[in-house]
């Protein structure tokens with residue numbers, strides 16, 4: 064292999080580089096594992112700087128999606144990236160953008176996290192693609208991810224639809240050698256001319272929805288013709304239909320054990336009907352290998368259940384969790400040698416808060432402050448501080464979705480829990496907490512909201528946080544009584560004082576906000592290094 | 600040529616740097632490379648690993664199948680054992696001797712090293728000591744890279760070039776210190 068002119072890139076970075084080379088004018092995103100590195104790569108790319116590709120972080124996935132759609136309306140290409148659960152936040156804009164259609168190419172990257180390495184669920188974004196009735200592309204490896212991004216933009220502009228690119232953690236966070244294609248210039252500014260087509264009044268929405276339905280046969284035909292959907296011939300009456308990255312695991316097994324099983328690889332949706340039909344008719348038993356939910360297994364099996372299709376539903380593959388070459392080897396009947404066991408002496412080593420993390424001192428203060436109350440429920444949220452649910456603190460009682468700390472605490476207060484306490488990070492607060500705070504203010508709910516402000520989005524590696532320096536003003540503006548907006552510094556030496564402040568606010572029958580302010584030690588180190596370099 | 604390497608340690612110990620250097624050397628040799636790494640939640644002081652595969656043939660899976668790793672290269676003895684199911688029967692463990700104790704139930708050190716010695720072919724390295732000799736405790740991971748280099752099927756000179764390239768933005772002193780660490784790790788090798 065000649066690696067000159069090639070780059071070693073993470074799957075996420077390959078997507079980013081491909082989008083730049085395909086001529087995007089902007090990327091919009093909120094950080095979320097495993098999607099964060101796409102936007103970070105563009106933010107650091109000299110190529111992006113030269114061509115003025117905009118790339119600052121958005122406040123949440125919905126604002127990101129809408130801004131990307133606005134750029135598409137103006138005729139330019141835009142990329143919008145999020146983790147799988149981020150698509151829930153953007154879902155309103157996402158679903159309706161299939162009805163408006165797009166103008167400049169719009170590619171949505173949903174980075175799924177099967178096995179929930181760093182997530183609350185393992186939802187499969189392909190379901191969203193089907194739901195919105197738009198094309199979905201699912202690369203099997205990093206090079207294909209690179210190549211697909213350009214095709215996705217072309218497809219988006221040809222069909223005037225957003226295109227969803229789905230990448231799982233393993234592809235996003237794995238490096239490989241990538242060959243690039245030529246750089247294409249950005250689109251000129253050329254806004255939509257048929258403006259009424261974008262006004263989703265019922266009469267227009269119905270017309271547009273009909274147009275979307277009418278596009279479906281063409282989308283199927285394009286899938287049937289797609290180079291990403293291809294058959295690898297073999298022998299025998301058993302076969303595999305492998306979707307996306309599952310193809311790699313199947314190929315690993317087949318090349319290692321020299322099997323000669325026919326494979327149909329699918330990486331572009333809607334399902335290529337002809338290819339699937341012709342392939343399925345030829346074999347008696349077909350393993351459906353999908354990363355994520357058994358979406359197409361269910362479909363192919365049908366309601367009454369056709370036993371020739373095997374996979375996650377009949378136990379040939381595990382029902383949940385990410386696939387692996389080992390799972391595929393078992394499903395394909397390979398008798399591999401039993402692996403060695405992990406010796407008993409090995410203890411678990413779960414993630415934990417860094418030494419010197421401000422959240423630690425905050426949890427200590429909350430625990431102390433709560434000692435005198437009958438109820439000790441602390442509604443938590445998503446970030447490093449979720450680890451406060453584990454020993455030694457055991458402070459946090461819930462973690463559901465972005466912003467839920469605020470509104471769940473409010474609901475619990477409505478039901479009678481006193482004190483009702485919420486802990487939310489600064490970035491999570493601006494992402495989805497502000498509207499909930501307004502609800503609480505309007506209702507005069509007796510809740511203590513603690514914003515643990517470390518001036519960054521720490522969990523995903525320290526990205527800028529949208530509200531840094533603005534929290535007091537935001538809370539005042541929403542109508543929280545100034546006397547009940549308190550700031551504390553979570554340090555050992557302030558413990559007694561912080562406990563006293565917490566108790567004062569726990570006892571107040573109204574909305575209080577406590578801003579607990581201390582920079583994340585990890586970003587602190589980065590900032591000091593940067594400063595030192597600038598002074599050199 | 601085909602090597603499957605698991606690099607293991609605790610979040611923050613520097614396994615991604617080691618992986619990046621091996622990647623670079625392999626890429627410069629015109630080899631295929633795949634290297635899966637861990638980002639996100641577990642980076643916070645949890646167990647982390649990287650699956651690194653280099654080959655003259657196309658590589659499919661980003662993950663190494665169980666029982667197919669040639670080398671476990673670990674910055675910490677207990678973390679070496681955690682990935683034993685991946686090690687092939689002929690595989691070797693190369694691990695730093697120094698435990699990283701950030702959990703209350705960390706096992707007995709002597710027992711732990713004995714378990715490593717019993718389990719498979721192994722190289723134990725006084726990585727902290729050698730790193731200090733090289734000039735900084737921070738070179739700990741590069742010492743380990745040196746110790747592992749005879750098992751990677753990559754010419755040490757290629758690895759040295761990759762180290763030079765990797766640290767070049769930090770100045771000559773840092774480059775030389777890391778090269779020194781690499782060589783100390785390499786010469787520590789009993790073979």
Ligand code: SF4
Pocket residue numbers: 415416417419420421422447448517521522583584585586643
């Ligand atoms: S990364 Fe920052 S916020 Fe997260 S645990 Fe470490 S110090 Fe705390």
